Amino acid sequence: MIDINWKPNKNSSKALYRQIVDYIISEIARGNFAIGTKIPSQRKLAEIFEVNRSTIVEALDELKSRGLIEGNKGGGTTIINNTWSLLSSKPELNWKNYIEGSIHKPNLRTIQMVNRLEYTENIIRLGTGEPGPDLFPRHMMNKVLNRCLNRITSLGYLEAKGLLELRRVISEYMRKYGIQVPPSSILIVSGALQALQLISLSLLPPGSKILVEDPSYLKSLHIFQSLGMNLTGLKMDGEGIILEEIQKNGGKNADKMLYTIPTFHNPTGIVMSENRRIKILKYCGDLRIPIVEDDVYRELWIEKSPPMPLKSRDKNGNVLYLGSISKCLAPGFRIGWIVGPESVIERLADIKMQTDYGSSSISQMVLMEWISSGLYEEHLKEFRRKLKFRRDKTIEILKDNFKDIASWNIPQGGFYIWLKLNSNISINKLFQESIKEKILINPGSMYSFSNNQNLRISYSYALMDQMEMGLKKLSHIIRKLEKEQNSC
Template structure:
């Protein structure tokens, strides 16, 4: 993908089109823009460079005459030479062919932009799904690190399933959620996302069908699609995924798996009721459909404790359970866990050893100390209190600025408010305009490609003041689109 962070100088004696030609040749010759890359449209470049389209046409004509680019009516304009290849008789390696022919699909363009803009200075992150700096327990972390520093004698590789001490501690800790498993049925992973990658690589054949909620966080990733599997969105109501929708997709000739976030769903915030959980579990057991239960938000309840996990009622080993401290403590730990039947855990551990030879030894040692010391439970109480204030602040600001143009849920935990605009607008245009005004949003189209009315508002990252300023600005931007 081509990134442009430059504009020609209009007070320069050199013509605008010449400045653009020089800029593009420099990007090509330094390798920033590789041979085979498709250039943005003339219209888009005119917007990026803030010039007339005729200036771009003139620049393209010169670049074509010099042999740098070629264009046709159907395939757009591509870079076909670099300065080195023009000076050499040998043809230049076309890395773009390798990139486009690879197995793993690229992120959606909007998500690529989100990932880059999150680190732009002074931007207000209204959609970021991680705990903000104000939620980081620095004093507690200091205590834990001081304790651990005296215990660390080496930091070698650990066994495939992860640090035995941590798995033993988790085995005891998870009993409070009705999950009773041996340490040997726990695999330590580098966040729940890696667990999904391992599942896609290790236990599902090509052509498998992955049932997900509609909308779903998983739709924003290409983990399963890149492995040749089909993602099927199934409808939800305010009690969670609808069992009848799952039944429609059952086909005994096709391997099928259900992925669900039943507790503080991402992005809608819905909590699946206990009765619905039992229905889903019974249906999947009857048809022998494995379930991936993504439960990373469980401990972030704000108003009432949610129902127990599906895994707590799983008597036949149908459920692969995912947990993590990325949402509750610190994403930088890159530590999560997968719980499942021992043969499955053994298989995933083998593939994990082939891919990264184990998650961070240091992070596992520190997390073991966090849970064992009791400070993790104390931290959860603190973070819930702060998150509740942040949620209430966001809801208050929404009431003041969006009451006449949108509706939204009142989440009972997790990070997200699922806001629905009363009238559909272009989410791409809204995203771009908001970014120009230093507001970063997560459009609903990330989680459901046909969704042009929803936004995922996260109250976990921005400070109270940033949330207020950001939502006020966003309201003005939305209203400007509704007038058009």
């Protein structure tokens, strides 16, 4: 199904149906509407274009008469030709075949819509997992940039592993986590997401099994699946992954890996207990199952600091550790790091150089100044204080508006509240109805291996008055859908 972000001009002298015909022809000609693509129903088009259905019928009839679209017996209308193929006897180029035949799989429809709608004007983003613009430390950033100005003598490419001075700073910084590695065992990447891409390209063959929490952030991505790998969900309890789940799904054959977010898990907010960490590390070590520890939320503790990372107890190089400043400081820097055995880091660095020839030079220089100056630690203290206020305020709003229709966790850090609805209403319908009210939610199905009644609520992005307005509206929509369901 195609996406349409256009509406006819009702003040134009050109007839509405003619504007619609011209728009669709121009999109077909540009290759945006590929041959073989289904277009929305007449009713849906009337909603999108905000016109009468008769106008849509007239426009579609015109397009059919030109041989551009065709109605199917099974219902729906499909694009069957393009403007240049009507003027040429040469076979038309079918971009749809190229798109569908590519290696990388498309995101789920809901995830694509979330990614697009996040930038819609005046929409309240209740699930966005990044710091809001008001949390950006502008004055500190000005200080850092001013200090960097006189130090920047070149912005050329850096060595494969990244800026050596930054890796030295990170090596020293991670000692407080109990992780002691030399700069040579650190690779600078363009965020933790690129780290996962490099791991998927570099270390595992097609058909490998990736063990992940259920639910998991990784389920919202198709990084591993696009390369023919299989994700297997592991059940969790209040202490994190249940060890027996790894035993049941790990097996003894090679080509498997465990991906985990043990600290302020995305999306549930769970913190893996110290005892569970020890057991999982030992079990995976015994079976030689490598672990990818995604620790990007570690610094976002509120009440107390979390248990030490799995990597801090890793004596055999079994853990690849992912860090980033995207959640704590600025996702736009696109800087993260991988820590692991030097041979693995060398391999990942080689593949990274083949893909982008290194992460941003200036971002690496600025981050080095942030950390080495002590301003990063100073920022984190204030950031945690603000996160605590936001979390507490959001919990208050939920208590006032959701206590009889949902249950939720109280996270001890990170960004997320894992909200579970009491009723069995359609989450897809809730998603659509919320959009109409300019509210964007993240359904739990984006992160899980099965449908569920959960929503990921993030208190990190929306302003608190927006959060209150959005959650109140959301509670009204839920109650309305419950009432409709009960009346059926």
